[in-house]
Amino acid sequence: MNHQQIREKLTAFHDPELPSEERLEIAKHLESCEDCRGVLNRCEHAAKMFSRATLPKPSEKFVTGVMDRLERLEELTPAVVERPTPFLRWLFPAIGYGFALLLMLIAISNREPLIDTETVLLADTPQKTQWTFSKEMPEIDTLLNLKEDV
Protein backbone atom coordinates (compact mmCIF):
# COMPACT_ATOMS: atom_id res chain seq x y z
CA MET A 1 0.00 0.00 0.00
CA ASN A 2 1.19 3.47 -0.73
CA HIS A 3 0.70 6.59 1.41
CA GLN A 4 -2.68 7.47 -0.16
CA GLN A 5 -4.09 3.96 0.25
CA ILE A 6 -3.00 3.91 3.87
CA ARG A 7 -4.57 7.34 4.46
CA GLU A 8 -7.89 5.90 3.28
CA LYS A 9 -7.58 2.93 5.62
CA LEU A 10 -6.57 4.88 8.71
CA THR A 11 -10.15 5.23 9.99
CA ALA A 12 -10.38 1.42 9.96
CA PHE A 13 -7.12 1.00 11.88
CA HIS A 14 -8.91 0.06 15.11
CA ASP A 15 -11.63 -1.85 13.28
CA PRO A 16 -11.40 -5.50 14.36
CA GLU A 17 -12.47 -6.55 10.87
CA LEU A 18 -9.33 -5.11 9.31
CA PRO A 19 -7.04 -8.00 8.27
CA SER A 20 -4.04 -8.19 10.59
CA GLU A 21 -1.52 -8.04 7.68
CA GLU A 22 -3.02 -4.71 6.65
CA ARG A 23 -2.91 -3.42 10.22
CA LEU A 24 0.76 -4.39 10.42
CA GLU A 25 1.47 -2.67 7.13
CA ILE A 26 -0.28 0.49 8.32
CA ALA A 27 1.56 0.39 11.64
CA LYS A 28 4.86 0.08 9.80
CA HIS A 29 3.99 3.05 7.57
CA LEU A 30 2.93 5.09 10.61
CA GLU A 31 6.43 4.79 12.07
CA SER A 32 7.89 6.61 9.09
CA CYS A 33 5.03 8.92 8.07
CA GLU A 34 4.26 11.83 10.35
CA ASP A 35 1.39 12.93 8.15
CA CYS A 36 -0.50 9.67 8.61
CA ARG A 37 0.28 9.62 12.33
CA GLY A 38 -1.37 13.04 12.64
CA VAL A 39 -4.48 11.87 10.82
CA LEU A 40 -4.73 8.78 13.01
CA ASN A 41 -4.31 10.90 16.15
CA ARG A 42 -7.16 13.18 15.09
CA CYS A 43 -9.34 10.16 14.32
CA GLU A 44 -8.64 8.65 17.73
CA HIS A 45 -9.27 11.97 19.44
CA ALA A 46 -12.61 12.40 17.66
CA ALA A 47 -13.64 8.83 18.53
CA LYS A 48 -12.79 9.48 22.17
CA MET A 49 -14.87 12.66 22.19
CA PHE A 50 -17.86 10.84 20.69
CA SER A 51 -17.66 8.02 23.19
CA ARG A 52 -17.49 10.51 26.06
CA ALA A 53 -20.36 12.64 24.83
CA THR A 54 -23.56 12.11 26.75
CA LEU A 55 -27.09 12.55 25.54
CA PRO A 56 -28.61 15.89 26.47
CA LYS A 57 -30.81 15.50 29.52
CA PRO A 58 -34.52 15.99 28.97
CA SER A 59 -35.42 19.41 30.22
CA GLU A 60 -38.69 21.16 30.91
CA LYS A 61 -37.48 24.15 28.97
CA PHE A 62 -36.84 22.09 25.82
CA VAL A 63 -40.28 20.48 25.94
CA THR A 64 -42.14 23.74 26.46
CA GLY A 65 -40.06 25.33 23.70
CA VAL A 66 -41.07 22.62 21.23
CA MET A 67 -44.72 22.78 22.29
CA ASP A 68 -44.75 26.55 21.86
CA ARG A 69 -43.36 26.22 18.37
CA LEU A 70 -45.94 23.58 17.47
CA GLU A 71 -48.73 25.85 18.67
CA ARG A 72 -47.38 28.70 16.62
CA LEU A 73 -47.18 26.39 13.57
CA GLU A 74 -50.79 25.31 14.07
CA GLU A 75 -51.86 28.94 14.18
CA LEU A 76 -50.07 29.53 10.90
CA THR A 77 -51.14 26.42 8.97
CA PRO A 78 -54.94 26.89 8.54
CA ALA A 79 -54.46 29.96 6.34
CA VAL A 80 -51.94 28.07 4.23
CA VAL A 81 -53.98 24.88 3.91
CA GLU A 82 -57.37 26.46 3.19
CA ARG A 83 -56.30 28.53 0.21
CA PRO A 84 -55.87 26.00 -2.61
CA THR A 85 -59.06 23.97 -2.02
CA PRO A 86 -62.15 26.20 -2.28
CA PHE A 87 -63.60 24.40 -5.28
CA LEU A 88 -61.87 21.04 -4.79
CA ARG A 89 -63.84 20.73 -1.56
CA TRP A 90 -67.09 20.08 -3.42
CA LEU A 91 -65.46 18.61 -6.52
CA PHE A 92 -64.31 15.38 -4.90
CA PRO A 93 -67.61 14.44 -3.25
CA ALA A 94 -69.40 15.46 -6.44
CA ILE A 95 -67.23 13.08 -8.47
CA GLY A 96 -67.81 10.38 -5.87
CA TYR A 97 -71.60 10.75 -5.95
CA GLY A 98 -71.58 10.99 -9.72
CA PHE A 99 -69.62 7.78 -10.01
CA ALA A 100 -71.91 5.98 -7.56
CA LEU A 101 -74.95 7.14 -9.54
CA LEU A 102 -73.35 5.95 -12.78
CA LEU A 103 -72.66 2.52 -11.29
CA MET A 104 -76.28 2.29 -10.13
CA LEU A 105 -77.57 3.18 -13.60
CA ILE A 106 -75.30 0.58 -15.20
CA ALA A 107 -76.44 -2.02 -12.70
CA ILE A 108 -80.11 -1.24 -13.35
CA SER A 109 -79.76 -1.32 -17.15
CA ASN A 110 -77.85 -4.61 -17.05
CA ARG A 111 -80.23 -6.35 -14.69
CA GLU A 112 -81.80 -9.44 -16.24
CA PRO A 113 -85.58 -9.79 -16.06
CA LEU A 114 -86.77 -11.68 -13.03
CA ILE A 115 -87.75 -15.29 -13.80
CA ASP A 116 -89.36 -17.54 -11.27
CA THR A 117 -88.76 -21.26 -11.07
CA GLU A 118 -92.16 -22.15 -12.49
CA THR A 119 -91.55 -20.26 -15.73
CA VAL A 120 -88.21 -21.97 -16.22
CA LEU A 121 -89.64 -25.44 -15.62
CA LEU A 122 -92.57 -24.90 -18.00
CA ALA A 123 -90.37 -23.40 -20.68
CA ASP A 124 -88.03 -26.39 -20.62
CA THR A 125 -90.78 -28.92 -21.03
CA PRO A 126 -91.05 -30.07 -24.67
CA GLN A 127 -94.49 -29.24 -26.01
CA LYS A 128 -95.24 -32.65 -27.58
CA THR A 129 -94.61 -34.64 -24.43
CA GLN A 130 -97.74 -36.19 -23.07
CA TRP A 131 -98.56 -38.68 -20.42
CA THR A 132 -100.57 -41.63 -21.69
CA PHE A 133 -102.05 -44.29 -19.50
CA SER A 134 -102.81 -47.70 -20.87
CA LYS A 135 -103.42 -51.16 -19.53
CA GLU A 136 -101.47 -52.70 -22.29
CA MET A 137 -97.91 -53.40 -21.75
CA PRO A 138 -95.93 -51.46 -24.34
CA GLU A 139 -93.33 -53.26 -26.31
CA ILE A 140 -89.88 -52.89 -25.03
CA ASP A 141 -88.78 -51.23 -28.27
CA THR A 142 -91.44 -48.57 -27.89
CA LEU A 143 -90.31 -47.93 -24.36
CA LEU A 144 -86.79 -47.52 -25.48
CA ASN A 145 -87.91 -45.28 -28.35
CA LEU A 146 -86.44 -47.60 -30.95
CA LYS A 147 -89.72 -47.93 -32.86
CA GLU A 148 -92.10 -45.29 -34.09
CA ASP A 149 -95.38 -45.08 -32.20
CA VAL A 150 -97.85 -47.78 -33.22
Ligand SMILES: [Zn+2]
Ligand atom coordinates in the same frame (compact mmCIF):
# COMPACT_ATOMS: atom_id res chain seq x y z
ZN1 LIG B 1 1.48 8.30 5.10
